[in-house]
């Protein structure tokens with residue numbers, strides 16, 4: 001079956017059987033013409049749902065302490081060369097105030113699994129942000145916790161939660177993480193979050209060590225089963241002080257292919273052009289949008305800590321990546337025919 005027919009089937013049926021998906025991905029990873037065809041349909045699909053508009057989220061990377069030791073991650077516990085920081089409640093509220101002034105209506109609190117913020121302290125931070133900015137959405141991205149903790153934070157006012165599944169293969173999961181971390185628990189967390197009524201985001205790194213195309217097909221199948229409201233994917237990029245320092249990064253071609261395929265599978269999903277994509281090529285974010293992404297997440301963290309949230313080498317944190325440079329971002333988006341939409345940007349069923 002030619003790629004053209006596979007793309008047509010994906011477009012009309014919003015899914016492909018596993019063998020056909022694997023065939024399409026293999027073709028698209030290797031051939032620019034296949035990727036271009038996917039991108040054109042994905043872009044058209046995104047525009048039919050969102051118009052030529054991009055949602056923005058203010059990303060507050062509030063702690064780089066982490067109890068975990070994921071083999072790929074620059075803020076893993078065993079990286080003794082990381083310069084650690086965590087923000088106080090007052091600093092976090094200040095970031096939100098600045099972000100609000102800049103036009104952000106969603107705040108994403110992301111960090112390592114830092115238990116120095118107790119569950120109650122986090123709930124108080126969430127409640128205070130809501131008190132200051134009742135019309136804004138709060139997204140959390142702080143890893144694996146119990147149902148009770150997720151519930152406490154939901155009750156305090158959190159709206160959304162990002163937790164990438166990283167890989168839907170238990171064997172591959174074990175190659176990326178120490179034994180203490182399991183795919184089963186990650187999935188438990190995602191289903192708990194859904195049951196509690198969070199808008200949930202999942203996703204994976206593209207080109208992570210040992211990942212096969214069959215693994216990616218499995219990731220797409222898991223995402224279909226979970227039906228998340230948000231999907232975050234970006235290339236794996238090595239960090240010099242991790243066990244994966246010598247592995248090759250994920251590619252632009254693979255990442256753009258997957259953005260387009262995900263858009264065709266899930267027309268309404270909130271799909272960011274990620275910082276990692278902007279890090280591997282200077283116009284990565286723009287290319288991601290032209291492949292079907294509809295969200296960007298500029299950095300709202302205090303300028304003096306930004307470079308310490310180093311998940312991978314050369315991670316972008318300035319230029320259009322910085323929230324205060326929102327005008328630069330607007331100009332870049334304008335150059336490809338898009339504008340920023342200043343709103344909460346909730347998921348909508350069609």
Ligand code: SAM
Pocket residue numbers: 072073074110111112113141142143144162163164166204205234235236237238239276311312
């Ligand atoms: N601790 C939370 C969690 O695990 O979900 C949030 C922070 S974690 C650092 C956010 C995401 O960064 C992970 O889900 C992972 O996919 C991504 N990440 C970590 N190291 C990376 C790397 N070397 N290259 C690309 N992405 C990476």
